[in-house]
Amino acid sequence: MVNTEHSTGMTQVNHPYDDLNEQSPQEECGVFGVWAPGEEVSKLTYFGLFALQHRGQEAAGIAVGDGEQILVFKDLGLVSQVFDEPILESLRGNIAIGHTRYTTAGGNTWENAQPMFRMAPDGTDIALGHNGNLINYLELLDKATELGLVDPDKKPSDTDVLTALLANGVGNGKTLFDSAQELLPSVKGAYCLTFTDGHTLYAARDPFGIRPLSIGRLERGWVVASETSALDIVGASLVREVEPGELIAIDESGLKSIRFAETTRKGCIFEYVYLARPDSVIKGRNVNEARLEIGRKLAAEAPAIGDLVIPTPESGTPAAVGFAQASGIPFGQGMVKNAYVGRTFIQPSDTLRQLGIRLKLNPLREVIAGKRLVVVDDSIVRGNTQRAVIRMLREAGAAEVHVRIASPPVKWPCFYGIDFATPGELIANAVTSDKEAEMVEAVRSAIGADSLGYVSIDAMVEATEQPANELCIACFDGHYPMGMPQGNSNAELVQKMQAARSS
Template sequence: MKREYCGLVGISGHPEAARMAYFGLYALQHRGQESAGIVTWDGANLREQRGMGLVADVFNERHLGKELKGDTAIGHIRYSTTGASLLRNAQPFMVRFGDFRIAIGHNGNLVNAQALRRELEEQGSIFQTTMDSEVIVHLIARNLNGKGLEEAVALACSRIKGAFSLIILANNKLIALRDPLGFRPLSLGRMGDSYVIASETCAFDLLEAEHLRCIDPGEMVIIEDRCLTSRRFAEPAPTKSCIFELVYFARPDSLVFGTEVYSARKQMGELLAQEAPVDGDYIMPFPDSGMYAAVGYAQASGLPFELAMIRNHYIGRTFIQPSQDMRDFGVRVKLNPVRSLIKNKRLVIIEDSIVRGTTIRTRVKKLRELGAREIHMRVSCPPIRHPCYYGIDFSSKGELIAANHPVGDIARYIGLDSLHYLSIDGLLQATGRDVGYCLACFDGNYPVAVDGSCSKMCLEDKCCG
């Protein structure tokens, strides 16, 4: 199972900064449904509202209209990749240090967080959460003595390794930055004379903000009193942007890493049709993940496109669980087949990825029970054979089906007549460039070495710590 990780929003110089941050988070809700938070600067203090659940559940009119005062705000939505699912781990994370009130939001995962945490604890630091994001705050605080804020942030970032897009509110100053390899997206926009920061450009569309540009890897953007400055905190390096943003995570109406997500996913389907044509009655996705690649596959193959599985759009984060004998209820409640489209048909299912294969197996079993004559599956990314250490909650290597079984065995396990994955070359062609992406989950070539004291997951199936 893939889990969305985090989304970031920053607003500077707007009289309703909290409300704008709320709408920005609303647009980014797909990036995390576990918790949400907004912090504002009212001229003297930071004000916060954080809670577990969806954006619309965490905030109300009292928060946005009265309590979260100020013209500068940052917001964060989370699905934990490190740190337990607890309110104290909800972000933005706030601290007070000397004259500074600091709040920080983090998208990504640090591979040396545990080693840094042990080092800081030995030096007297006391941690309130289990998040690796708190490590960054302690490093900033330790460098603030005798140094300016930007220099303290730069020195802190020189110690951390892994994926980090950060948004920091320190009094009235808003700082946004990306790690030197640019794993996670972060963009700069403008509404009139106000600046906006967001993980994806779909947030700018909702706010009717102008998209100015992506924040560069290794760049720090500082916004204060409607004035923007930029500096580098790390030397330029070959980028390693997470290609799974384009495969799965980002909203299709966003620009990510300078690429239109919708077009890239459609192109993945078109190239998949070239690599693995199949004689079927129609093309179908399992909504919503395979939708856009399925459109491309159908158009390239000339086969009809059908929505033979219907998604229930009104499923909340939780629902009353049925008895044990209804063990597949959690899968069936989300998608239901159109029976008349299934019986005696040769189905070609387009999926964006297969992680463990258990959910897909249940869905394919249902299609067989309804009388499907043939079921072929085409996957719009290569086999996921290696865990991710940079912020995507892929299972350990032992749970990744493609890490332990050849394609033929996977097809038999799921119950398919045939299975084909898009090649790495095809995936790179679809994204419009052949360099600059992290492909570690496919090829095992990790651009940042994992700390030997253990990150969330290990290269082996056992913990090394």
């Protein structure tokens, strides 16, 4: 078996715009897989990855299997920067998996871009893509090191270690399905996986079902994707979600499935609030509808007097529409977003750097001048973006700026695949007071708003139409359903902060 991995030679990227303003919460990755003999699987995957671009903009890759070998092409950059027609033409086969990456574990290097490739002891090619974060990485690393599969000095990513262990279990009559069934119960953390041995497409979801993963049907094949919007773009119809703790295999004999662990469903509520595309459906609930409803509830819980409701584009838009509907205040677009400027590789000059937020957002003066604005945003993490936006709106002539947030205060970091900030960087932790009103007033003052209001946890949960006990809301309430990772300084800090608050 032969593996070919290609690179344009880019190695490490520090995004030149990252210091201009904080990033929004970053999704770690998007995964895609297709089994469709006779179809152009690499192109289907390319378009699937386009629909998942928002889940990771640092690297992209596609692995294609033709039954003989697996070819992997991956590189740093956006999907459209990594692939072109000749590359996709060269990736021919019956099966493909694809990946878009945002770095939360391991550096942003070509080696850490996915799909990962490993060869099993019996020579079987294996490629794997992962969305999530493993919390028992050190345990798995020790195991892989003892077996001589990885070099710990090279700091392999959690996905690399997982792929190495999976591949190692193949052979002596054991298939990749057998290996996954054996290994996955010992893997702790958030994971949605698509993987292949070149013959069969596999997918698996952690027993808590933290990240979404759906199965779709093509006329002559099957698709698995992080979000249903990626099924739509390739013309696949939604069959169902991969269930928490489920491992599936798809080949010419159809879809085979097993449950590899006891499950406790805890879907990430932040997928509804911010991360997923508004046209995706998660556990039967359209994300746009959930955001509209959060906006309506926000208007009821934290009303404002104003002339115009405007969103912080794009993610604040559905909640702003909902707020306008419920409050009766007209909705308008007060800012225009320069999409993806934050992910360009071109260095801004010093003069451009001074423009700060203006590189990302531009105010529409004619719309906002002299108005009392109600600005609806999806979340406040560090508060830097809101502070810059409010200053920009005032400079553009806004009479008042009232900020309404379509999620409760983010107080705790995520260990399950989302990159927020360290606990100390979260603006909601800047005040040690236990009184919510004092915290809100401190944040209002820090960002320079005329007033500030958040939606409550209960209202946000209701808007998702999911049972409260089936959702992870740890970044808001600090209760981590799977626990926290080993050897992680943020986890140790959270434990100390929680102990101090309960004493």
